[in-house]
Amino acid sequence: MDIPVTDGSVCGGHQGATSWARARERARLLGEESGSPVRELPLGRALGGVLAGDLRALVGLPAFDASAMDGFAVAGPGPWGLVGTQLAGVPVAGLSLGAGEAVEIATGARVPKGTEAVLPYELAEVVEGRVRGEALPGRHVRWSGEETAPGETVLAAGTEVTPAVLGLAASLGHDALSVRLPTVTVLVTGDEIATNGLPGEGVVRDAIGPLLPGVVSWAGARLERVRTLGDGYEDLAEALTTARSDVVVVCGSSSKGPADHLRGVLGAMGARTVVDGVACRPGHPQLLAHVDVPADGSAGGTLFVGLPGNPNAALVASLTLLVPLLSAMSGRPDPSLGLGRFPLVGQVRARPDDACLVAVRLREGRAEAVGHDRPGSLRGAALAEAYAVLPPGWDGTGEVELLRLP
Numbered sequence: 001m002d003i004p005v006t007d008g009s010v011c012g013g014h015q016g017a018t019s020w021a022r023a024r025e026r027a028r029l030l031g032e033e034s035g036s037p038v039r040e041l042p043l044g045r046a047l048g049g050v051l052a053g054d055l056r057a058l059v060g061l062p063a064f065d066a067s068a069m070d071g072f073a074v075a076g077p078g079p080w081g082l083v084g085t086q087l088a089g090v091p092v093a094g095l096s097l098g099a100g101e102a103v104e105i106a107t108g109a110r111v112p113k114g115t116e117a118v119l120p121y122e123l124a125e126v127v128e129g130r131v132r133g134e135a136l137p138g139r140h141v142r143w144s145g146e147e148t149a150p151g152e153t154v155l156a157a158g159t160e161v162t163p164a165v166l167g168l169a170a171s172l173g174h175d176a177l178s179v180r181l182p183t184v185t186v187l188v189t190g191d192e193i194a195t196n197g198l199p200g201e202g203v204v205r206d207a208i209g210p211l212l213p214g215v216v217s218w219a220g221a222r223l224e225r226v227r228t229l230g231d232g233y234e235d236l237a238e239a240l241t242t243a244r245s246d247v248v249v250v251c252g253s254s255s256k257g258p259a260d261h262l263r264g265v266l267g268a269m270g271a272r273t274v275v276d277g278v279a280c281r282p283g284h285p286q287l288l289a290h291v292d293v294p295a296d297g298s299a300g301g302t303l304f305v306g307l308p309g310n311p312n313a314a315l316v317a318s319l320t321l322l323v324p325l326l327s328a329m330s331g332r333p334d335p336s337l338g339l340g341r342f343p344l345v346g347q348v349r350a351r352p353d354d355a356c357l358v359a360v361r362l363r364e365g366r367a368e369a370v371g372h373d374r375p376g377s378l379r380g381a382a383l384a385e386a387y388a389v390l391p392p393g394w395d396g397t398g399e400v401e402l403l404r405l406p
């Protein structure tokens with residue numbers, strides 16, 4: 001892989017930290033180079049993926065000549081003699097209409113051979129077994145293949161699999177789709193972390209596990225598993241080496257404390273570090289690394305993202321490394337981009353060497369700082385639509401880039 005490893009530049013006193021913009025760029029490049037494996041997924045699991053190939057109609061749409069209205073299928077000029085009833089889903093084998101004949105028919109039912117039109121109940125009058133009314137030739141019948149011909153290409157490779165795409169694929173006879181949808185495992189570390197109930201003395205509720213599924217699906221990937229681990233080296237090593245996802249996200253253990261083993265375990269696994277620390281606040285101890293596919297192809301490569309344990313720092317780091325990485329893996333646009341640049345109002349403090357990400361709301365063409373966005377608090381992000389990115393040394397004038405929040 002050709003992504004440059006950590007560049008050793010010194011930012012904000014964090015030895016080796018990468019600038020915020022360069023860190024995002026490296027994550028995007030690593031995602032593009034790695035790509036996402038193509039997987040054949042049942043329709044129920046393909047939502048959010050990107051089509052790996054063109055989608056073709058396995059059957060025409062409609063697949064058979066069917067009534068578009070409840071009423072009477074008729075042949076020839078009226079009045080018509082009623083010769084039967086045809087409900088949707090009931091085989092129509094052998095039934096055919098001659099001129100002057102009609103069958104009572106339900107919406108969606110296959111029309112008998114010879115049908116020339118359907119006369120809706122509202123336009124029909126039935127007297128002593130004869131149907132009268134004005135039937136316009138060809139009306140109210142969905143003719144086989146008139147919308148989509150069998151074999152036709154309906155969607156191009158690269159299309160995002162939305163709910164409508166899933167419904168369309170089912171209509172066209174597909175049970176599964178070939179998609180790029182990177183898989184993600186999340187490892188939440190910390191002896192003090194609890195996953196439910198009121199946190200007692202010294203205990204902290206996991207705030208990152210609950211926020212990551214939405215971030216991951218927003219970026220076009222699927223979170224397969226969230227595991228909660230203690231602080232031990234062995235547990236982390238076991239979890240990192242046995243995770244079978246394309247991307248493994250570790251929450252916590254990113255700093256320099258005695259229980260912060262992420263770098264040690266990745267080093268022992270022979271991982272190559274692409275970003276080790278980012279010159280931004282919050283979120284500076286984040287990390288991006290990869291283990292490549294072994295030469296014998298016995299296992300797939302894995303990408304690793306380390307998020308700081310402080311929850312707002314973890315969200316900032318998700319938008320810095322995880323979202324660009326995942327969206328690039330399946331060739332989608334980065335969903336956090338595109339809001340543009342705005343003037344910023346409110347109490348904010350820039351730093352000389354670090355980018356600062358500040359929770360903001362958009363009001364009347366300006367980004368308003370909402371506050372409550374210290375590293376440990378998600379209150380600001382929960383009130384906000386975006387982070388404003390204050391470049392290092394920002395002098396408080398001009399417009400700042402906004403990064404959309406999921």
Ligand SMILES: Nc1nc2c(c(=O)[nH]1)N[C@H]1C(S)=C(S)[C@@H](COP(=O)(O)OP(=O)(O)OC[C@H]3O[C@@H](n4cnc5c(N)ncnc54)[C@H](O)[C@@H]3O)O[C@H]1N2
Pocket residue numbers: 188189190192193204205206207208209251252253254255256257260283284285307308309310311313375
């Ligand atoms: N000597 C240094 N200490 C620290 C530095 C540093 O540069 N030098 N950086 C600080 C910064 S900044 C951050 S951010 C944290 C990152 O720490 P870790 O990623 O190792 O995470 P922990 O130490 O386990 O936890 C930090 C903090 O966050 C709470 N936490 C952890 N996980 C969760 C979770 N899933 N949900 C909610 N809260 C969580 C944890 O209880 C701690 O309060 O390191 C600083 N230290």
Ligand code: MOO
Pocket residue numbers: 280281282283284285308310313375376
């Ligand atoms: O930068 Mo830490 O990542 O302050 O919270």
